[in-house]
Amino acid sequence: MKSRLQLLLFAVPALALYGGFFLLPAVQGLRYATTDWDGYSPSFTDVGLANLTDVVSNDDLFRNALTNNLEFLLAVVIGQTALALLLAVLLAARSRASTTLRALFFLPTVLSSVSVAFIWKFVYDPNFGLANNLLGAVGLDRFQSAYLGEESTAIFWVAVAQVWFHAGQMMVIYIAGINQIPEELYEAARTDGANRWQQFRHVTWPMVAPATALVIAYTSLQSFKAFDLILGLAGNPPRSGLDVLSTRIYTTFANGQLGYAAAESVVFMVAIAAVTFLQNRAARMAHG
Amino acid sequence: MNRRDLLRLATGAGAASLLAACAGPGGDSPDESSESGTLSFAHWRAEDKEVFEKIIAGYTGAKIQQDISPSNDYQSTALQKLRGGSVGDAFTAFRGAQFLDIAEAGVWTDLTGQALLQKYEPALITAGALDGKQLGVPYQLVFNTPLANTDLIGKAGLGEAPKDWDGFLALLDKLKSQGVTPIAWPGGDAANAGQLLNVMVVNNAPADDALGKIETGEYKVTDDWFLTVLKQYQQLAPYFQTGATGTGSDAALALFAQGKAGLLATGSFQVAGVRKLGATFPVDLLAPITTTADKAEYEGVFNATFILGVNAKSSKQDAARAWIEHLSDPAVAGEYANGTSQHVTVKGVEYTNADLKALAPWLTKKTALAPRFQFTDLDIRGAVENATVQVAGGKSPEEAAEAAQKVIDQKK
Numbered sequence: 001m002k003s004r005l006q007l008l009l010f011a012v013p014a015l016a017l018y019g020g021f022f023l024l025p026a027v028q029g030l031r032y033a034t035t036d037w038d039g040y041s042p043s044f045t046d047v048g049l050a051n052l053t054d055v056v057s058n059d060d061l062f063r064n065a066l067t068n069n070l071e072f073l074l075a076v077v078i079g080q081t082a083l084a085l086l087l088a089v090l091l092a093a094r095s096r097a098s099t100t101l102r103a104l105f106f107l108p109t110v111l112s113s114v115s116v117a118f119i120w121k122f123v124y125d126p127n128f129g130l131a132n133n134l135l136g137a138v139g140l141d142r143f144q145s146a147y148l149g150e151e152s153t154a155i156f157w158v159a160v161a162q163v164w165f166h167a168g169q170m171m172v173i174y175i176a177g178i179n180q181i182p183e184e185l186y187e188a189a190r191t192d193g194a195n196r197w198q199q200f201r202h203v204t205w206p207m208v209a210p211a212t213a214l215v216i217a218y219t220s221l222q223s224f225k226a227f228d229l230i231l232g233l234a235g236n237p238p239r240s241g242l243d244v245l246s247t248r249i250y251t252t253f254a255n256g257q258l259g260y261a262a263a264e265s266v267v268f269m270v271a272i273a274a275v276t277f278l279q280n281r282a283a284r285m286a287h288g
Numbered sequence: 289m290n291r292r293d294l295l296r297l298a299t300g301a302g303a304a305s306l307l308a309a310c311a312g313p314g315g316d317s318p319d320e321s322s323e324s325g326t327l328s329f330a331h332w333r334a335e336d337k338e339v340f341e342k343i344i345a346g347y348t349g350a351k352i353q354q355d356i357s358p359s360n361d362y363q364s365t366a367l368q369k370l371r372g373g374s375v376g377d378a379f380t381a382f383r384g385a386q387f388l389d390i391a392e393a394g395v396w397t398d399l400t401g402q403a404l405l406q407k408y409e410p411a412l413i414t415a416g417a418l419d420g421k422q423l424g425v426p427y428q429l430v431f432n433t434p435l436a437n438t439d440l441i442g443k444a445g446l447g448e449a450p451k452d453w454d455g456f457l458a459l460l461d462k463l464k465s466q467g468v469t470p471i472a473w474p475g476g477d478a479a480n481a482g483q484l485l486n487v488m489v490v491n492n493a494p495a496d497d498a499l500g501k502i503e504t505g506e507y508k509v510t511d512d513w514f515l516t517v518l519k520q521y522q523q524l525a526p527y528f529q530t531g532a533t534g535t536g537s538d539a540a541l542a543l544f545a546q547g548k549a550g551l552l553a554t555g556s557f558q559v560a561g562v563r564k565l566g567a568t569f570p571v572d573l574l575a576p577i578t579t580t581a582d583k584a585e586y587e588g589v590f591n592a593t594f595i596l597g598v599n600a601k602s603s604k605q606d607a608a609r610a611w612i613e614h615l616s617d618p619a620v621a622g623e624y625a626n627g628t629s630q631h632v633t634v635k636g637v638e639y640t641n642a643d644l645k646a647l648a649p650w651l652t653k654k655t656a657l658a659p660r661f662q663f664t665d666l667d668i669r670g671a672v673e674n675a676t677v678q679v680a681g682g683k684s685p686e687e688a689a690e691a692a693q694k695v696i697d698q699k700k
Binding site for chain 2: 128145235
């Protein structure tokens with residue numbers, strides 16, 4: 001009994017910190033979502049569900065941010081999962097060259113998002129940037145672009161930067177998954193005459209399904225919450241083509257509408273929960 | 289101290305953290321840290337840090353510490369910090385929305401009647417006044433009017449600035465025929481892309497407060513006068529550098545500083561940056577006159593910003609006021625102006641900096657107070673500025689205006 005009490009006492013600081021810095025602000029956020037508080041006035045007025053209704057049904061900027069966010073998520077999930085798997089398959093074998101290459105591909109992950117944004121700003125600059133200079137150097141001037149300045153496609157260029165940033169991290173998860181596949185399965189496949197593609201299709205891919213579920217779940221959440229890389233590349237406030245949910249909430253907050261920003265955060269939280277739920281369902285269905 | 293004491297301590301700290309997290313509306317008492325001997329001077333001009341350090345070194349009053357945030361962060365979060373009283377015993381604010389927000393939060397102290405006001409040009413500090421009270425003093429006088437490389441303009445055979453829109457387009461044609469980019473415009477940087485809007489609207493708008501009236505709903509961006517503005521952006525688009533809508537501020541600055549562009553569509557606040565990049569050519573200002581000569585009311589645009597104030601939540605208000613009084617001295621203001629290539633609103637300042645001397649005639653020209661800062665809602669400002677960028681990117685003025693008006697209607 002004494003030992004249980006001691007354990008509880010040990011948990012108190014952690015519970016207090018969790019309660020104080022997570023649960024309480026979350027509950028306060030819900031409260032502020034029903035007010036018109038500007039973030040600094042000593043008082044506010046209750047507006048009931050008006051903020052939430054506006055966010056959901058009458059706010060084109062929020063809807064635009066949600067659309068951008070979903071496009072960004074889709075592009076990153078597809079790009080990052082495919083690239084990470086490709087790198088993992090190519091570099092799973094242990095050799096000095098593959099170890100060096102793994103380290104190289106993992107390197108961007110250790111950078112800060114602001115540094116990554118800075119690097120890619122140089123890549124995408126229409127006049128001085130690497131991308132347009134390379135295209136120009138090989139005679140492909142017609143493909144030169146304003147990249148982040150193209151309203152309809154800008155978010156996909158940010159997705160490319162995000163994939164570059166985190167693909168190495170996902171590669172490590174896949175390599176761990178691939179290394180757990182018993183060698184006997186490949187031997188059996190080879191005995192049956194399977195070529196490399198067939199070995200990948202019928203052995204590697206099904207066997208790394210748990211890793212794929214993890215990569216997709218992690219990448220989705222990461223993409224949905226992306227903030228600093230987007231703000232770093234797009235500037236503050238981002239233009240409509242680059243505005244995502246997190247930057248939208250930030251702009252609303254900076255606009256002196258904390259109550260409305262809290263309502264946007266509530267919808268954001270629900271959207272994240274929905275994405276997570278759908279992924280879990282999909283992962284469960286994939287595993288039968 | 290035994291394990292039980294440690295546990296008690298940790299529990300106490302946890303409870304204290306929890307209580308601290310409960311701070312909500314009304315928690316505006318000065319922070320204890322502001323009781324220390326150093327005066328906090330909060331601003332966003334990192335590029336002025338060294339000049340301020342020199343001024344601080346010669347100041348015999350309180351010890352001053354500069355609390356510098358990037359301008360975007362300062363715009364977003366300064367009020368929350370100032371309200372706590374721990375940062376910004378003396379502080380600065382942007383003209384427009386931030387100035388008004390700080391006023392509404394009661395963070396400015398009233399400087400009305402203070403002797404230091406006598407040191408300023410009265411007409412240039414109106415942006416720091418509200419409801420008959422002088423809450424702050426705008427320190428910088430900038431011209432939100434395109435910078436011109438007068439060497440290139442001279443080669444284009446131009447003796448004096450065009451007096452109308454057709455003349456301006458003809459100048460751009462001549463610059464283009466010389467193989468240079470007529471206008472470097474940072475269309476990819478929201479903060480600086482909007483500077484051009486100032487000069488594009490002042491002569492087109494039916495009233496000096498037209499952009500403010502867009503925000504209140506009295507005017508619309510679908511009105512003829514604003515459609516004219518957007519159609520003129522459409523005419524300018526071929527004269528912007530390649531990929532203008534994706535060009536950041538630094539890249540546009542570099543194009544101009546390297547002599548690859550005739551105009552830089554931002555303002556005089558970037559002269560220092562141009563020189564820092566090694567440009568040696570003479571610089572002047574050149575505003576597009578968007579109407580015929582007889583209808584043009586203004587030759588350019590100015591802004592009085594970097595509004596200095598004393599924090600009402602600070603426990604060191606007297607020392608903060610003394611610091612601002614020191615900055616208001618013409619000799620000190622001159623040191624700031626010449627060191628940063630910024631004109632100031634203080635009377636009797638002697639400009640020794642070559643660029644400031646060259647731009648000095650603009651101090652007496654007919655210029656309008658920059659209208660872009662009439663917007664107080666970032667979403668509305670963003671929607672209007674975004675319309676100009678979209679037009680430059682190829683969207684039709686009518687479509688861009690409709691989309692922007694939809695956002696304005698929702699947000700106003």
